[in-house]
Amino acid sequence: MVDLLFYVAALVAVLTAVGVVLARNPVISVVSLLTCFGSLAVIYLLAGFQFLAAIQILVYGGAIMVLFLFVVMLLNLGGLSPEDEDGDDPLFHDRRRSAGGLAVAVALGSASLIGILRGARHLAEPANGYALPDEGFDALPALAEAMFTRYSLPFEAASVLLLATTVGVMVLAKRQRAVTPAGEKRP
Amino acid sequence: MVIVKRKTLTLAERLYLPEILRGMSITFGKMFKPKITRQYPEEPLPTNEVTRGQPRLRALVDGNLACVSCGLCEAACPAYAITIDGQETDRFIEREPEKFEIDMLRCILCGFCEEACPKEAIFMSTELELAGFTRASFKYGIDKLKRSTEELAPRMEYIKRINQRW
Amino acid sequence: MNPFLIILIKTSVIYGGLIGAAALMTLAERKFSAWMQLRHGPNRVGPWGLLQPLADGIKFIFKEELCPDGANPWIFRLAPILSAVPAMLTVAVIPFAGNVTLFGVDFGNLSITDLDIGVLFLVAIGGLSVYGVILGGWASNSKYSLLGGLRASAQMISYELSLILIILCVVAMTGSLDLRAITEAQNTGNPLSWNVFSQPLAFLIFVIATFAETNRHPFDFAECEPELVAGFHTEYSSMKFALFFLGEYCAMIVMACLTATLFLGGYSVPFWEDAPWFIQLGTFFAKAGFFAFLFIWVRWTLPRFRFDQLMHLGWKVFLPLALANLLVTGAVISLA
Numbered sequence: 148m149v150d151l152l153f154y155v156a157a158l159v160a161v162l163t164a165v166g167v168v169l170a171r172n173p174v175i176s177v178v179s180l181l182t183c184f185g186s187l188a189v190i191y192l193l194a195g196f197q198f199l200a201a202i203q204i205l206v207y208g209g210a211i212m213v214l215f216l217f218v219v220m221l222l223n224l225g226g227l228s229p230e231d232e233d234g235d236d237p238l239f240h241d242r243r244r245s246a247g248g249l250a251v252a253v254a255l256g257s258a259s260l261i262g263i264l265r266g267a268r269h270l271a272e273p274a275n276g277y278a279l280p281d282e283g284f285d286a287l288p289a290l291a292e293a294m295f296t297r298y299s300l301p302f303e304a305a306s307v308l309l310l311a312t313t314v315g316v317m318v319l320a321k322r323q324r325a326v327t328p329a330g331e332k333r334p
Numbered sequence: 335m336v337i338v339k340r341k342t343l344t345l346a347e348r349l350y351l352p353e354i355l356r357g358m359s360i361t362f363g364k365m366f367k368p369k370i371t372r373q374y375p376e377e378p379l380p381t382n383e384v385t386r387g388q389p390r391l392r393a394l395v396d397g398n399l400a401c402v403s404c405g406l407c408e409a410a411c412p413a414y415a416i417t418i419d420g421q422e423t424d425r426f427i428e429r430e431p432e433k434f435e436i437d438m439l440r441c442i443l444c445g446f447c448e449e450a451c452p453k454e455a456i457f458m459s460t461e462l463e464l465a466g467f468t469r470a471s472f473k474y475g476i477d478k479l480k481r482s483t484e485e486l487a488p489r490m491e492y493i494k495r496i497n498q499r500w
Numbered sequence: 501m502n503p504f505l506i507i508l509i510k511t512s513v514i515y516g517g518l519i520g521a522a523a524l525m526t527l528a529e530r531k532f533s534a535w536m537q538l539r540h541g542p543n544r545v546g547p548w549g550l551l552q553p554l555a556d557g558i559k560f561i562f563k564e565e566l567c568p569d570g571a572n573p574w575i576f577r578l579a580p581i582l583s584a585v586p587a588m589l590t591v592a593v594i595p596f597a598g599n600v601t602l603f604g605v606d607f608g609n610l611s612i613t614d615l616d617i618g619v620l621f622l623v624a625i626g627g628l629s630v631y632g633v634i635l636g637g638w639a640s641n642s643k644y645s646l647l648g649g650l651r652a653s654a655q656m657i658s659y660e661l662s663l664i665l666i667i668l669c670v671v672a673m674t675g676s677l678d679l680r681a682i683t684e685a686q687n688t689g690n691p692l693s694w695n696v697f698s699q700p701l702a703f704l705i706f707v708i709a710t711f712a713e714t715n716r717h718p719f720d721f722a723e724c725e726p727e728l729v730a731g732f733h734t735e736y737s738s739m740k741f742a743l744f745f746l747g748e749y750c751a752m753i754v755m756a757c758l759t760a761t762l763f764l765g766g767y768s769v770p771f772w773e774d775a776p777w778f779i780q781l782g783t784f785f786a787k788a789g790f791f792a793f794l795f796i797w798v799r800w801t802l803p804r805f806r807f808d809q810l811m812h813l814g815w816k817v818f819l820p821l822a823l824a825n826l827l828v829t830g831a832v833i834s835l836a
């Protein structure tokens with residue numbers, strides 16, 4: 148029963164994840180991503196992590212995806228217009244600034260990657276009494292303690308990575324038309 | 335230029351909550367006040383002789399219609415609701431309607447027929463309710479329109495009274 | 501008795517009760533609004549109009565299903581379900597009463613499940629119902645619906661924040677996410693141990709935030725008749741519309757239950773610590789019923805806010821207050 152549920156949830160997760168990328172309509176993408184998160188939560192539940200499942204739905208399902216949907220609907224992305232594709236790539240519009248941004252992004256990204264990898268090595272070894280709990284909520288204090296003491300560096304590094312990604316997305320997705328190369332708003 | 339002086343609100347008013355509570359206490363109190371809605375089918379609207387309901391034909395004491403089938407009401411009706419076919423009769427009035435039909439879906443209850451009638455044969459009754467399942471059922475013939483003189487008497491008196499003013 | 505059977509019985513009783521209560525609430529809404537406006541309200545179907553919800557339901561079923569031109573049919577159909585199901589799921593963790601023994605059978609505690617992350621579950625699943633509103637608004641391919649959906653999402657995100665912060669205060673006081681544990685902590689026989697007395701500000705913010713969270717007056721910008729026709733469900737008809745309605749009323753009932761549980765001690769009877777379960781249940785109904793009535797009462801009293809006022813209130817008043825409240829709570833707890 149549990150196995151079957153796992154396979155169903157996993158299948159749904161994979162299919163919807165593919166759907167996120169393939170869907171032409173951004174709203175459909177968001178809905179698939181939501182379904183994907185939902186099935187991930189199911190997998191967490193099956194593994195006994197009630198807390199993680201609830202947090203997954205609360206944070207990703209309840210807050211972040213609503214924000215996504217909000218933004219998608221507000222921007223009304225109907226797809227790229229032809230002028231966005233004629234080689235006027237916003238990323239490389241202002242070479243000096245993009246280079247700086249790229250450098251910062253690479254630095255941040257690699258720093259956080261190193262941090263996460265280091266943390267992952269720690270996670271892999273079950274020593275030191277911080278073995279991850281397998282008993283859902285009751286072991287939550289242990290989880291919290293591990294997260295905020297021993298693994299606080301990778302934890303923070305992951306959030307920095309997310310920040311870097313957000314900035315990158317902003318740069319990539321920003322409509323360049325409203326801004327001249329000098330950075331001044333057109334009247 | 336009009337300068338609107340805004341009322342400076344007290345702290346309690348700016349906190350909003352006391353005023354909300356005041357409003358809510360008002361609505362709560364209203365819940366127990368007597369209701370003012372009329373429960374229509376059980377409590378019908380009050381009617382009197384001024385009520386201009388659906389037109390009805392007056393029958394004489396002997397049961398025959400007072401109508402002489404002159405067609406004046408038919409001509410006066412702005413909604414073309416009345417259809418009359420006349421016929422001769424041995425009675426003193428010599429003519430009577432063979433068919434007198436008012437299409438109640440067309441009638442706008444204007445009362446022109448009542449004013450036009452020279453024989454005091456058609457009056458606006460106090461009957462207001464109109465319901466049916468088919469269109470045909472709204473074509474009222476003599477059988478449905480006939481009312482006794484007593485029933486229409488108050489309206490008759492009223493019309494006579496107001497006509498005396500002219 | 502078979503434990504599976506017991507769970508089945510409890511689940512069906514509680515869900516039957518929820519749907520019945522939602523139906524009753526639509527009637528209560530119309531009745532109370534009528535009384536406040538010196539009218540009689542529905543009184544034709546059944547005694548005192550008690551069968552009115554049934555008549556409404558039958559009417560909804562027989563109405564024509566419409567799907568507007570250019571709408572996304574799948575999301576259009578999905579939205580009402582997404583709105584109703586999460587709202588109904590959340591009732592699973594509400595503790596209605598203590599241990600129930602009926603006809604010699606021990607049914608255990610009267611709630612579908614006492615999840616040890618009950619509050620979290622409730623907030624997480626309850627937060628999903630906003631999708632019904634947004635997606636319904638988007639999929640309808642209508643400007644009114646879209647605006648209604650956008651407003652609803654902005655509003656629900658803003659107020660969910662204060663709501664969760666307030667819940668955190670209560671959770672911090674009890675030290676548990678389990679709603680039954682929260683109730684039991686207040687069930688001391690002394691009403692003064694109810695959280696409403698130790699957290700009056702939190703109580704106030706919570707109650708107001710629930711109004712925004714369930715899209716009720718004076719914050720019903722998702723519908724907002726004078727500006728948006730009917731907001732996100734403008735294009736919906738028939739049973740799909742009924743599902744939106746059901747979701748809204750179920751969410752209201754759950755929120756009323758949650759308020760009673762978090763702040764008024766849930767099923768705890770004043771001055772009677774271990775009352776029998778039916779008295780506890782009655783107490784719970786009285787408390788939750790009051791908040792359900794409050795939803796109706798406020799709706800028919802207050803005018804609607806303006807949208808910017810709503811955002812101002814949410815972000816600049818409630819959020820700092822809730823944060824400060826949490827801070828003070830944390831400080832007091834750690835000092836004590």
Ligand code: SF4
Nearest residue numbers: 411441442444445447
């Ligand atoms: S009341 Fe007016 S509309 Fe009706 S039958 Fe008489 S004249 Fe015609």
Ligand code: SF4
Nearest residue numbers: 401402404405407451
């Ligand atoms: S005006 Fe009077 S008398 Fe003439 S047809 Fe009409 S009802 Fe009959």
